[in-house]
Amino acid sequence: MEDSIRRPQALASKSPRRRASSSPEPDRSNPKKQKRIACRECRQAKLKCDKSSNTAEPCARCRKLSLECRVETEYKRYNKKIRINDLAEEIERLRSSVTGSGASTAQPILGPGLSYTSRQIVDPPHLQQGQSPQDSPIHVPEVSLNTAPPGQRPFSPPRDISQDRHTADQARSIGFVQLSPEQIKDLFQIFFEHHHHFLDIIDSSLTPESCYASSPLLFWAIISVAARHYDKRPKLLSSLSQHVTSLIWNTISVMPHSRYTIQAILLISLWPFPTNSMTTDISFMLVNMAKTASMQLGLHRPEVVQDFLRVKTRLDPVQFQKAVKLWAGCYIASQCVSASIGQQSVLPSDWVIDQACILDNQYTLPDNLRYHLLICKFIAKANNVMAERERKSDENEGLILVAMLEADFADLERQIGHKITSIHQILLLMASLQLRTYFFFVKHNPEARREGILKAYCTALTLINKCANAESSWGFTRYAPDGWNHILSMAAMLIMKIIHSSYAKYIDADEGERAFNSVISLMQSASVQENDVRYRVCVVLTQLWGVHQSISVRKDEEPSLSVKSRLGASILHDALWQWREKFGRRSDMHPVTMESKVSVGDDLNGEPNQEDQSNSIRHLPLPDGIPPDLGNDPFNFGMPDPDWIWDVGFPAFLPVDIDSNSLSYPPWTAT
Known part of the structure; x- marks a missing residue:
């Protein structure tokens, strides 16, 4: 019994000596114990590295893959695709500045939060998934209709923007259709001079080269819209129809969609390819797809866009405005298509649309787009109100509603009538x-x-x-x-x-x-x-x-x-x-x-x-x-x-x- 009691005491008495003899000695000879650091390649791949710090021999993985095995204590992992995109952006920006594509001075690459957000809304099949040159804060005069007096032709190109901004560097082809640089330039100029102001959601400084690099679908959508009345090649539109339509479905099938894809979908929904079959008219379907894709990207809530992405991010004022413009473009296009075919709007008004119609806030749009949005919002309101009344039998109530809507329309005319x-x-x-x-x-x-x-x-x-x-x-x-x-x-x-x-x-x-x-x-x-x-x-x-x-x-x-x-x-x-x-x-x-x-x-x-x-x-x-x-x-x-x-x-x-x-x-x- 006494032995059993003394044995723990003996162990306890020996324990301090063991700790004292084992820990202080190494500390005196080596005050800071070295820990093994993985090489660059293994850290990037999140793999265990067996490289020894005392030898120049590469680790087993680098030796097997013939990689350069280097140890860098300050190295941090990065996303390869993001890095490639950033480099591609910088190269494209430098090329644009050299060729004079519309920028007088090149600006620094935008911050990480903005770059990531742009990457969430890009065309997946292509390298240029980062921010495109037209997204950078390059000083380009805005194209707006609010300076034109009523009744004046609104399509004349801005005088302070070089006509060479739409110059193409190389020919492009889709299927068996080939376009020369001169034809591409003509078609881009036709689009921005004659079609752009009906739906002002694309940067007017966009060049053919940067457009194609960002999204081939948007490039061919612009070409298709402009080709509707291209006298130099009257058959171009019919030649493009099958190939561009196939490109639309192929691009839509790859997730996630980009804002460039949404822009292209909206253009084709407003200016669809000619068809003689109701089953092949895709306009109504396309505006629904554009709405869904925009909501998946969080464009309908740009103030909390991070809630719809995988990381925390915050849009800067430029990107915030782009998001609001694209969401407004979805609303305008959906209302234009649905009203003309006698259907209720597929995109009911929401808080962002209401704010975009009001002056002096971060959602406020340029006058041309804002006036367009106000009118389409009224059409949607009128159709929705009268569609609800259709279920009721009280005819007097219907007359009262029409009278109230006419009063609202008069207010709308007074609000924008002197500027339009x-x-x-x-x-x-x-x-x-x-x-x-x-x-x-x-x-x-x-x-x-x-x-x-x-x-x-x-x-x-x-x-x-x-x-x-x-x-x-x-x-x-x-x-x-x-x-x-x-x-x-x-x-x-x-x-x-x-x-x-x-x-x-x-x-x-x-x-x-x-x-x-x-x-x-x-x-x-x-x-x-x-x-x-x-x-x-x-x-x-x-x-x-x-x-x-x-x-x-x-x-x-x-x-x-x-x-x-x-x-x-x-x-x-x-x-x-x-x-x-x-x-x-x-x-x-x-x-x-x-x-x-x-x-x-x-x-x-x-x-x-x-x-x-x-x-x-x-x-x-x-x-x-x-x-x-x-x-x-x-x-x-x-x-x-x-x-x-x-x-x-x-x-x-x-x-x-x-x-x-x-x-x-x-x-x-x-x-």
């Missing part, structure tokens, strides 16, 4: 027209209905005259987004309805007919490809005019709509449904109710006989000034199927108003 250019004037008129078409939905208040519809008629006349003046001065319809031309077509259809109704006694019918003819001329000018949708719209308008003139009963009735489910664009789709009923359907499937009936014969294959149909409508009266061939030979434009109207680039034909008794459902809905 012709582009904003046209967009304001389009917003007013869409709002006033809701008077067609009124049933039980004939006075208010007539007054509102006549207001819409006057707005349509003013819009057409303004577009005609813009066309003669700077080619408006040649460069405007497709959605704008949709609204212009709608104005012609509204005028046609009023002239051939009981309201004709309140208007000058001759003036309306001249405006109608003007739209047909404008649509021909807007045509970008032989027998495309715009030219076929001319055929539809001409034939519908003849139909309205041939039905004398309509002249004693108030103008009405059968399709009421397409919001502010219901008139457009109602007219297209009417054309379908009169010309696009076989006679044995639907009775013809015209006084002068149009007989459509069938050939042996069950398809309407084009020659018989063409002959049968030659007697229909046409408005003065319309070429006879438009009304008399509508199906000789490469349209083997007279039902082509279902497949043209209006994804808004459907759905049909289920409460309508005068229209039938499409054949594919039958079971």
